[in-house]
Amino acid sequence: MKTVVAITGCSGVVYGVRLVEVLKGDKVLIISETGKRILEEETDSNFARLEGLVNAAYEDCDLFAPASSGSQFFDAMVIIPCSQSTLAKIATGIADTLTTRVAAVALKERRRLIIVPRETPLNAIMLENELKLSRLGVTVLPASPAFYHSPEKIEDLVDFIIGKVLDQIGQPNNLFKRWNQNDR
Numbered sequence: 001m002k003t004v005v006a007i008t009g010c011s012g013v014v015y016g017v018r019l020v021e022v023l024k025g026d027k028v029l030i031i032s033e034t035g036k037r038i039l040e041e042e043t044d045s046n047f048a049r050l051e052g053l054v055n056a057a058y059e060d061c062d063l064f065a066p067a068s069s070g071s072q073f074f075d076a077m078v079i080i081p082c083s084q085s086t087l088a089k090i091a092t093g094i095a096d097t098l099t100t101r102v103a104a105v106a107l108k109e110r111r112r113l114i115i116v117p118r119e120t121p122l123n124a125i126m127l128e129n130e131l132k133l134s135r136l137g138v139t140v141l142p143a144s145p146a147f148y149h150s151p152e153k154i155e156d157l158v159d160f161i162i163g164k165v166l167d168q169i170g171q172p173n174n175l176f177k178r179w180n181q182n183d184r
C-alpha cells in the first residue's frame with residue numbers, strides 16, 4: 001500500500017507526525033513551508049527527522065515530484081492537518097502546490113482522499129467547501145478527538161484521530177480504545 005501524507009500550515013502538525021510514525025507500507029511525505037515552520041514551533045520534530053521515516057519527501061512547491069502525475073500510482077492520500085486554504089483550493093480545483101495537485105489527481109483518478117481540517121469556528125465558506133469535498137467522495141475527518149476512551153495525555157487524543165485515519169485507509173490498529181457499552 002502506498003500512501004501520500006501531506007502536512008500543511010496548521011496548528012496540530014503533531015497529527016501528521018504521528019501518522020508518519022505509525023503508517024505501514026510505502027510512504028510519501030509532502031510538507032508546506034508554513035507546515036515546516038509550525039512543525040518546529042509545536043513539536044520536537046523537524047523535516048529532517050520526518051524524511052528519515054518515509055520513502056520519499058518533497059517540499060510543497062516541488063510540482064515536478066513524481067506524485068504530481070496521475071501515471072504514478074498511490075492508494076490513498078491523507079492531508080493532515082489540512083489548512084482551510086489548502087482545502088479551499090482543492091474544493092475549487094486549484095492545483096498550484098504539490099499537495100493540491102496530488103489531491104486533484106486523487107479526485108480525478110477516484111483514489112482515496114482523506115482530509116483532516118483543523119480550524120474552529122468554521123465560516124460558511126469553509127463549511128460549503130467541506131460539504132463539496134464530501135459530496136465528491138472525500139472523507140472529511142476533522143481533528144476533533146473523542147473523550148469516551150478516557151484519554152490521560154495529549155498523545156491519547158492524537159492517537160484517537162490517527163486511529164480513525166488508519167480505519168479509513170484500512171490499516172488495522174489499536175491506537176484508541178473503541179466504544180464498548182459492556183465496559184461501562
Ligand SMILES: Cc1cc2nc3c(=O)[nH]c(=O)nc-3n(C[C@H](O)[C@H](O)[C@H](O)COP(=O)(O)O)c2cc1C
Pocket residue numbers: 007008009010011012032033034035038060082083084085086097118119
Ligand atoms: C502558527 C500558525 C497556525 C495556523 N493554524 C491554522 C489552522 O489551525 N488552520 C488553518 O486552516 N490555518 C491555519 N493557519 C493559516 C495557514 O497556515 C495559512 O492559511 C497558509 O496559507 C496555509 O498554507 P498551506 O496550506 O499551503 O500550508 C496558521 C498559520 C500559522 C502561522
